[in-house]
Amino acid sequence: MTNPRIPVTEDELHAYIDNELPAERRGDVEAWLAAHPDDAERVRSWLAMADVLHARYDSVADEAVPKRLEIEQLERQPRKLVYGAIAATLVAFIAGGGVGWIAHGAAAAPSPVQSFTLDAMDAHRLYVVEVRHPVEVPGNERAHLQAWLTKRCGWEVRAPELAAAGLKLVGGRLLPGPTGPASFLMYESASGERFTVYASKAQAETTQMRYAAQGNEGALFWADRGVGYVVSGGSDRNRLTQIAQAVYDQMEKNGG
Known part of the structure; x- marks a missing residue:
């Protein structure tokens, strides 16, 4: 269907x-x-x-x-x-929309979307390997985490419920973004598989997801209401799309 x-x-x-x-x-x-x-x-x-x-x-x-x-x-x-x-x-x-796209491997300076996605993937790589301190606020303090990040970032930050995808919220932290603060949320499966959701103010405005891959990691970017989102994870694109879709649906349902 x-x-x-x-x-x-x-x-x-x-x-x-x-x-x-x-x-x-x-x-x-x-x-x-x-x-x-x-x-x-x-x-x-x-x-x-x-x-x-x-x-x-x-x-x-x-x-x-x-x-x-x-x-x-x-x-x-x-x-x-x-x-x-x-x-x-x-x-x-x-x-002429202001969002560049590198055509099938053509060499060019990174577009705002690509730079944004690379920043998110850098943060993903930095923190997913942490065992004791992957986040600042643990997932069992979800309400406090959302309120704190919302106050600091300037838009409503919500930690999506991803239990249906086999993921629990590890927690989150505040990071510097391209033009201001960025929220960073981490999720983990029972097997130790980790995904992150990075969000910050973005120049782009597209609800169409854009895929990027680097090494053994993949990411999906979209932007809505002035906020860009990147869901990063492993190289399994189908699995990554499943997670990103769940995040996308909840963000849309809650108005961003």
């Missing part, structure tokens, strides 16, 4: 266009697009742009690389990745 409320990442939209999306996710993406006309329009514009690129560059895509451009026998990427990189770069310029 498809669910139009399951957030879809930008990478998944590109994979949907390229017919590389896992079959079990296509229904969710199509339901999401049916319920989100702005994203549906973006997808239509990307498809139209891809058609233009094919018409313009198909004739040269298979040409041999000139000798003067060969460097240490570098292999050309598959054509669809080249199109993806060009299209994504053009979309970033055309959209």
Whole structure:
């Protein structure tokens, strides 16, 4: 059964266009697009742009690389990745929304969203390895933790209930964020698996989740009502998405 409320990442939209999306996710993406006309329009514009690129560059895509451009026998990427990189770069310029997106490995300065996500992942790596002092306020003081972080951060900070996902609240702490304070919550499973929820004021405004991976860790970013959220955890993207979805739903239900 498809669910139009399951957030879809930008990478998944590109994979949907390229017919590389896992079959079990296509229904969710199509339901999401049916319920989100702005994203549906973006997808239509990307498809139209891809058609233009094919018409313009198909004739040269298979040409041999000139000798003067060969460097240490570098292999050309598959054509669809080249199109993806060009299209994504053009979309970033055309959209002009102030939130950059690095196109399929293209080298560029980190966008605000990427910098925000990296800050959250740095905090995750720093504290998840702590045994005795992973947090400042323990999870059994949930009410005090929420009130303290809300007062210090300037928005309502709530520690989501994640028992249904097999996680209990370890606790939280106050951290410096990109432009002010950040709240940091940690959860743990019975097996010792840890996830963190980092939140701070953010320039971006998108409820669409954006996935990032670094080493053996993954993270999902979204922003709503001027606050950015990053759920960080292990490399199991399905598990990470399950946790992020639960956090997202509770934040939305409680108004941020």
